[in-house]
Amino acid sequence: MTYARTTTVEEVHRLYLAHGPALRQALARLAPELDADDLLQELFVIALSKTAELSGARSPHAWLYGVAVKLAFTRSRGARLRRFFGLSEVEHLALVDTPSRSVEQRDAQKRVSRALESLTHAKREVFVLYELQGLPGEDIAAALGIPLKTVWTRLFHARKEMTAAIERQLITESRTSGLSRDEVEP
Amino acid sequence: MTPQPRFADKATTEAERTIAQAASVAPHRLKADGWDDVMVRAVTSSPNRAALLPAFFLSFALGVATVLMLKPVQPAPPATVAHATAGTRWSSKTADEVVLESGRLSVTTPSGAPLRVRTPHCELEVTRSRFLAEVLPGGTTLWVEEGEAVLRSNGTTRVVSAGQSLTWPPAPVIPTPLLALAPPLESRCASRTPLETRACLRNEAAGASLEAQAALYELGSFEVEQGALDDGLHAWRESLERFPKGVLHPEVRLALLISLVKARRFSEASAAASDFETNCAGDPRAADVKALRRQLED
Numbered sequence: 001m002t003y004a005r006t007t008t009v010e011e012v013h014r015l016y017l018a019h020g021p022a023l024r025q026a027l028a029r030l031a032p033e034l035d036a037d038d039l040l041q042e043l044f045v046i047a048l049s050k051t052a053e054l055s056g057a058r059s060p061h062a063w064l065y066g067v068a069v070k071l072a073f074t075r076s077r078g079a080r081l082r083r084f085f086g087l088s089e090v091e092h093l094a095l096v097d098t099p100s101r102s103v104e105q106r107d108a109q110k111r112v113s114r115a116l117e118s119l120t121h122a123k124r125e126v127f128v129l130y131e132l133q134g135l136p137g138e139d140i141a142a143a144l145g146i147p148l149k150t151v152w153t154r155l156f157h158a159r160k161e162m163t164a165a166i167e168r169q170l171i172t173e174s175r176t177s178g179l180s181r182d183e184v185e186p
Numbered sequence: 187m188t189p190q191p192r193f194a195d196k197a198t199t200e201a202e203r204t205i206a207q208a209a210s211v212a213p214h215r216l217k218a219d220g221w222d223d224v225m226v227r228a229v230t231s232s233p234n235r236a237a238l239l240p241a242f243f244l245s246f247a248l249g250v251a252t253v254l255m256l257k258p259v260q261p262a263p264p265a266t267v268a269h270a271t272a273g274t275r276w277s278s279k280t281a282d283e284v285v286l287e288s289g290r291l292s293v294t295t296p297s298g299a300p301l302r303v304r305t306p307h308c309e310l311e312v313t314r315s316r317f318l319a320e321v322l323p324g325g326t327t328l329w330v331e332e333g334e335a336v337l338r339s340n341g342t343t344r345v346v347s348a349g350q351s352l353t354w355p356p357a358p359v360i361p362t363p364l365l366a367l368a369p370p371l372e373s374r375c376a377s378r379t380p381l382e383t384r385a386c387l388r389n390e391a392a393g394a395s396l397e398a399q400a401a402l403y404e405l406g407s408f409e410v411e412q413g414a415l416d417d418g419l420h421a422w423r424e425s426l427e428r429f430p431k432g433v434l435h436p437e438v439r440l441a442l443l444i445s446l447v448k449a450r451r452f453s454e455a456s457a458a459a460s461d462f463e464t465n466c467a468g469d470p471r472a473a474d475v476k477a478l479r480r481q482l483e484d
Contacts, residue, residue, distance in 0.1 A: 008322055009290075010449065014413030016221055018380075021213035037217065044224045048290075052273050060414065108207030131192055132209045134379055152189055159190070166201035 012047050015060055020044075022133060023068050029128045030072035032113055039075060043068055059139055066143035069125050076121075115165035123158035130155055131162075225351075229292050229318045229331045266301055268293045286326075292318040295333075308339035308354045317346075324450025327353040353450070358481035360447055361474035364440060375401070383408060391421075399425060399432045403441070410445055418445060436466045443475065447482070456482040 020040060027043070028036035046067055047054055057063035112132070116124050125144060129135045130151075141148045193202045194209040217223070270276060274289025283302045284291070294316045295301045303310040303319060305326040310319065315333030319326060328335055329351040337344045339354055346352045375386035387408060390401035402425035409418035422438045429435060439462045446455035459479035463472055 008449075009320055009327065011413060011415060013221055014415070016224065016413075017216075018411065018413040020216045020220070024216065025211075025213035037220070040216075041220070041224050041227055045228045048224070048228045049271050051271065051290075105207050105211050108204045109211060111204050112208040130189075131194070131205055134192070134194070134209070134381060136381065137189055155189065159193075162205065163199065163201040166204050167199075170200060170204075 008051070009048060012044065012051065012054070015047070015064065016044050019061060019064060023064060026065065026128060026133050027068055027072055029113070029116065029132055030069065030125065031076045032116075034072070034075050039068070039071055043071055046071070058142060062135070062139040062142040065129060065133075065135060065139065066145065069129075069144060073121055073125075111166050111169050112162070114169060115162050118165050119158055119161055123154050123161065126151055126154040127158035127162060131159070225318070225329055226331055229316060229329060266293065266295045266297065286319055286321050288321050290318065290320040292316075308337050311336045311338070322450065324452055325353050325355055325357075327351065357450060358447060358452075358478060360444060361477060363471055363474050364444060364478065375404070380412060384412075391424075394428075396433060399429045399434050402428070403434050403438055406438070406441060415445060415449055430465075436462070436469050436471075439466060440471070440475075443478070447478070452482050 023043060024036050024040045027034075027039040031039065043064065047064065054060055054063055116128070119127065126140060129140045129143065130137065135143070137148055137151050140151050144151070192209070193205040197203040197206040266281070268276075268278075268284065269292045271290045274291060275287040276284060276289065276291055277287075278284045282299055283304070284293070285304045287306065291303075293301070293303070293312070295312050295314060298313060300311050300313045303312070305319065305321045307321070307326045310317075310328065312333065312335045315330060315335055317328060317330045317333075317335055319328050328337065328346055330346045330348050332348050334348065335346045337346060337352060337354055344352060344354070375383050375390060378386060384405070387401050387405040391398050391405055402421050406418040406421035406425070409415070409421060419442060422442045425432070425438045426435060439458065443455055443458040443462060446452075446458055456479055459475050459482065462469075462475045463479070466472055466475075
């Protein structure tokens with residue numbers, strides 16, 4: 001009797017241990033209004049149900065990010081619809097902080113999170129995966145199922161929009177605090 | 187269009203530095219029982235519905251009989267339901283027996299009648315239980331979410347209760363001296379992000395020096411730690427091809443063997459053990475490797 005080579009539960013478990021924290025972080029950045037732990041669980045339940053597909057992937061890492069992106073988009077859209085119809089309360093889940101984060105890091109996270117809301121989901125996905133999660137362009141292309149050139153094009157526009165959005169936040173904060181831009185910048 | 191450097195590597199404005207700061211935040215650790223939650227959810231979710239036909243027809247037939255006879259009857263017992271992932275090979279000739287040849291099946295048996303599940307490695311008997319069974323070449327793994335399952339094989343009986351899991355047959359015991367593998371030599375690739383570490387090790391592994399040999403050994407260990415077992419095995423096999431009598435060749439052969447045993451790829455592990463005995467006959471660990479190979483072949 002021969003068996004097709006498929007990823008085992010144990011191997012998915014190892015992927016969970018190796019990549020779970022980073023995937024959870026990516027999910028929190030892609031869908032900050034949702035519960036990242038819940039999304040991470042669902043992501044790996046999907047991985048367990050699609051082990052044949054996971055085995056065939058060029059990079060299991062990229063495959064997992066591809067599922068994460070689709071999951072975050074689908075769930076976010078569902079949450080927005082529910083809010084539109086008044087079916088659920090808007091719940092902004094605060095980032096769980098640990099003492100290991102500096103004040104600057106926490107502030108930076110908040111600004112980036114707010115700026116990400118202004119991007120379209122296509123640009124947000126590429127920006128989060130490249131700039132914040134550090135994935136190479138080839139893995140992003142594989143994860144999103146788009147050509148590499150499209151990754152760079154979306155990234156180019158995303159970077160422009162993100163830096164502009166954060167600049168606006170910094171100016172607003174400096175005006176609110178009564179300090180000049182020069183005084184805000186260390 | 188070519189990529190620009192990440193803001194994390196090169197930030198010139200305050201906005202870019204803000205993004206770099208956010209990118210430098212390390213991810214949180216996972217919850218200690220996070221994987222258990224995933225498994226419970228996997229057992230109770232049903233992405234691929236595939237009800238047991240006999241149980242379905244039994245319930246359907248009971249319903250039709252009720253309508254035709256217009257007599258009050260006892261409600262049909264809740265049907266046993268099974269969900270199989272794509273590619274699973276299983277069959278059921280009677281309502282109380284399932285044969286699972288390969289793949290994964292989650293089963294809920296609400297009624298009192300026992301259900302027997304036969305796999306190539308063992309037989310399971312369950313009553314009022316919800317469980318997941320996976321059959322691979324190396325063995326059968328059982329996770330019980332509710333109730334209890336009794337596993338029988340070659341005169342041995344094990345009871346697996348709710349919240350427990352068991353893999354049968356048990357993996358061979360790896361002799362302790364074999365587990366004390368030489369740690370990878372300190373390389374310039376340590377203390378980086380996983381992607382950078384991988385790229386750095388691949389770069390270091392080019393060439394014919396001891397550093398290249400060490401980098402390949404370390405790359406194999408790194409890939410296995412990252413959950414990419416086949417990539418790890420590939421790195422170690424490349425090391426043995428390029429440095430068959432290199433300084434690290436016994437450690438590489440042992441690392442291959444131990445990883446294959448842990449992954450329950452027993453026939454490959456047996457071949458790796460024979461390979462070690464042939465190529466490292468004078469190694470003090472050869473006797474332990476021989477003992478391990480005998481366990482694998484039993």
